[in-house]
Amino acid sequence: MSAQPPALALLAVLLLPRGPTPQTSDPEEAPEAEDARDGTVTEIVVKDERPSWLFPGLDHPRVQAYFRSASMLGPSLFDAAPLPPRPLVRAGSVRVHGAADRQTKRLARRFARSLVADVRPALEACYVDVLARSPTDAARLTLALQLGAERGPVHLAAGQLGDVYGNACVLGVLEFAEREGPALEGVALEIPVWFWLQSQ
Numbered sequence: 784m785s786a787q788p789p790a791l792a793l794l795a796v797l798l799l800p801r802g803p804t805p806q807t808s809d810p811e812e813a814p815e816a817e818d819a820r821d822g823t824v825t826e827i828v829v830k831d832e833r834p835s836w837l838f839p840g841l842d843h844p845r846v847q848a849y850f851r852s853a854s855m856l857g858p859s860l861f862d863a864a865p866l867p868p869r870p871l872v873r874a875g876s877v878r879v880h881g882a883a884d885r886q887t888k889r890l891a892r893r894f895a896r897s898l899v900a901d902v903r904p905a906l907e908a909c910y911v912d913v914l915a916r917s918p919t920d921a922a923r924l925t926l927a928l929q930l931g932a933e934r935g936p937v938h939l940a941a942g943q944l945g946d947v948y949g950n951a952c953v954l955g956v957l958e959f960a961e962r963e964g965p966a967l968e969g970v971a972l973e974i975p976v977w978f979w980l981q982s983q
Contacts (some may be wrong), residue, residue: 831978841936847902868980870914872906874899875923882970886923890965891930906961908980909952913945928972935963944978 840846877895882888899906913919924942929935937957944950953976 803875819869868982870907870910871979871981872899872903872910873977875977878973880971880973882967886972887967891967891970891972894962894965895900895972896929898957898960898962898964899974899976902956903955906953906976906978909949909956910944912952913949914980916948917945919945919978923978924950924976926953926957926974927975928964928970928974930967930970932963932966934966935969936955953962974982 808909850855874896877892879891884889910922921933922942922944925940926942927940937954939954940951
């Protein structure tokens with residue numbers, strides 16, 4: 784009897800009938816195999832055993848306080864957006880020259896403050912226009928004004944509001960102010976006017 788070729792012997796081994804799949808002895812594996820054949824999905828829930836004080840959630844008061852703090856992170860995302868700085872204009876301490884008595888000085892100072900207060904919105908608009916060209920946190924102008932039978936023109940004695948256009952805006956606003964000056968012959972005023980940005 785002649786020997787079979789190796790290829791035929793390998794083919795005969797592959798074609799041998801296979802026995803039934805051995806059953807597992809573990810009873811807990813049987814439902815899983817049955818579920819796999821049926822196509823169902825088994826949901827596994829793992830209980831979180833971590834303590835809440837060690838791993839707090841986003842709703843924890845300490846976490847909320849951390850996000851609201853500006854110590855290291857800057858403005859908080861939970862806070863409202865800050866308002867832009869507001870331009871302010873105020874008259875400083877007015878100097879009066881040539882006054883004969885205290886009553887005359889008080890009258891002259893009252894007029895100077897009223898003159899600036901009447902046109903304050905227009906002066907603030909001048910400041911906003913200057914900020915668009917050359918940002919300036921604060922500036923001071925000293926204005927000179929001569930009183931008499933009629934109010935004299937307003938001159939710039941010192942200071943600059945951003946540029947020459949800012950100075951021209953301020954002088955134009957005060958020059959066309961409607962408030963009439965008191966008839967105080969020989970009285971001259973130096974009016975300091977402050978411009979600055981106030982944070983909200």
